[in-house]
Each structure stands twice: as C-alpha cells, then as structure tokens.
Amino acid sequence: MHPVAKSLARFVVVIVLLCLFSVGIPLEAAPSSKPLAGRVIVIDPGHGGDDPGAVGCHGIVEKDVAMEISRRVAGVLRDAGARVVLTRDGDREPAGAGGSGGGRIQAHDLARRVELANKCGAHIFLSIHLNHFSEPDEYGAQVFYQVGSQESRKLAEAIQVELNRNLIDSGRQALAGDFYVCRNSRIPAVIVEVGFLSHEEESRRLTDPAYQERAARVILQGVVNYFQGNKEVKQHG
Structure with missing residues (x-):
C-alpha cells in the first residue's frame, strides 16, 4: 500500500x-435492557376481599399495602421485559383471557391462585405479604420458601440478599417452611414479607410510595439475579 x-x-x-x-x-x-424478556411471572398480592390479613399500627391493613407493592413490582418486572400475571386486582379476581373473572376475592381462594400460576406457564410465583408480630420491635423483610424445594430456595435467597443489601438489613435470612401456595405450586414459589406492620416506624415506611417503589426495584434485582444464576431455567416458547 x-x-x-x-x-x-x-x-x-x-x-x-x-x-x-x-x-x-x-x-x-x-447487555440487554430487558433482562427478563421471555419470562412469565405470577405476582400474588396477599389476602384480599373479605380477608384483610394483618392489621398493623395506625389501622394499616395488610391486603391494601400488599396490593400497592405488588402493583409496583409488576410495573418494574414488565419494564424489564417480563409478562406479569396478577392473582387479584384490588379486591377482585382479574378477568381471564375469555373475559371471565371479576368476582370478589374470598378468604379461602388459595387454590385458585395456585391453579392460575400452574396453568399460565409461569416461571416463578411471588406472593407479596406484610409481617406482624406481638413484639413491636421486630422489623425487616424476609423471604420464605417451601421446605425441600431447591429452586424455591435459590429464588428466596437471591431476593433476600438484595433486600438485606438495598432495602433494610435486619440480619434476616431466607427461611424454609410449609405454605399452601408454595407447596402446591409446580414452579419455584416464594413468599416475600416486605416488612412488619407491627413496627411503628417500618409500618409508616411501608405505606410510603417511594419506599414501596424502592422495595419493588430491590425485588426485581433479586429476580434478575436468580435467572442469571440459573441459565438452565428454560424460556417458554
């Protein structure tokens, strides 16, 4: 040349x-800006309808706070590319693909929620709750999974790490137990107790939209970490 x-x-x-x-x-x-593209995630806002769940400080009702946080979790998961299915919309069942649904939530509808998760081809099931204890100094977020389920344990631990690191570090760890929705789910399923309504300060934070949004993004990161660490989890076609 x-x-x-x-x-x-x-x-x-x-x-x-x-x-x-x-x-x-x-x-x-x-890196992809949609890390959850192709994933289907069921979000179960705990309680609802004629089942209020725990009633905490200042009359704060668990079912209402769980719904608000669940909607925020759904939003950030969708932004990350996931298809999200909610087991309830306010105090009513979400309408199905054929337009059915809309019935008022009943206190003992856990079987319907699990059936929905098992039938919609979801990859994971997240049940959002708030904790309550007789001792008012208990605080912090904690994730529970079904004893004997290794995939659920991995999911719970991935979310717990992020909750401790970026929301509130109370030293809590993911714990195994026996829970209807987790036991009967055919997919990895966890219960996320975002905090204690029985704790004066934390109960106020849990009703703060900014704190709810922060919690949602922390849960999102835990979910992303779970899938990134479990490449063998198959995408649905």
Whole structure:
C-alpha cells in the first residue's frame, strides 16, 4: 500500500474509534435492557376481599399495602421485559383471557391462585405479604420458601440478599417452611414479607410510595439475579 494511502487508512480507523467512544458505544455487545424478556411471572398480592390479613399500627391493613407493592413490582418486572400475571386486582379476581373473572376475592381462594400460576406457564410465583408480630420491635423483610424445594430456595435467597443489601438489613435470612401456595405450586414459589406492620416506624415506611417503589426495584434485582444464576431455567416458547 502507498504510504499516503496507509496513513489515510490509519486516520480513518482512529476517527471511527473516537466516534464510537464519544457516543458511549462499547465495542462489545451491550447487555440487554430487558433482562427478563421471555419470562412469565405470577405476582400474588396477599389476602384480599373479605380477608384483610394483618392489621398493623395506625389501622394499616395488610391486603391494601400488599396490593400497592405488588402493583409496583409488576410495573418494574414488565419494564424489564417480563409478562406479569396478577392473582387479584384490588379486591377482585382479574378477568381471564375469555373475559371471565371479576368476582370478589374470598378468604379461602388459595387454590385458585395456585391453579392460575400452574396453568399460565409461569416461571416463578411471588406472593407479596406484610409481617406482624406481638413484639413491636421486630422489623425487616424476609423471604420464605417451601421446605425441600431447591429452586424455591435459590429464588428466596437471591431476593433476600438484595433486600438485606438495598432495602433494610435486619440480619434476616431466607427461611424454609410449609405454605399452601408454595407447596402446591409446580414452579419455584416464594413468599416475600416486605416488612412488619407491627413496627411503628417500618409500618409508616411501608405505606410510603417511594419506599414501596424502592422495595419493588430491590425485588426485581433479586429476580434478575436468580435467572442469571440459573441459565438452565428454560424460556417458554
């Protein structure tokens, strides 16, 4: 190659590289902005209808707070690319694909919620709750999973790590137990107790929209970490 042509070629390469770096485009493929694309996630706002759940400080009702947080979790999961199915919409069942539904939630409708999760081809099941205890100094978020379910344990631990790191660190760890919705789900299922309504300060935070949004994003990160660490979990077609 002629020396002038070689110098010109080098100049062009330098200009291209400078343009790439100036607009912030990495030379390697950028990570997906939709890390949950192709995932189907069921969110179960605890209680509802004629079942209020726990009643905490200042008359705060669990079913209402669980619904608000669940809606925020649904929003951030959808933004991350997931298809989200809610087991209830306010105090009523969500309408099905054929337009059915809309009935008032009954206190003992756990079987319907699990059936919905098992039939919709979901990858994971998240049941959102608020805790309550007789001792008012108990606080912090905690995730529970069905004893004997290794995948549910992995999901619970992934979310718990993020709750401790980025929401509130009370030293709590993911715990195994025996729960109807987890025991009867054919997919990894966990119960996320976002905090204690019986704790004066935490109960106020749990009704704060900004804190609810923060909790939702923390749960999102735990879910993303779970899927990224479990590449063998198959995508639904």
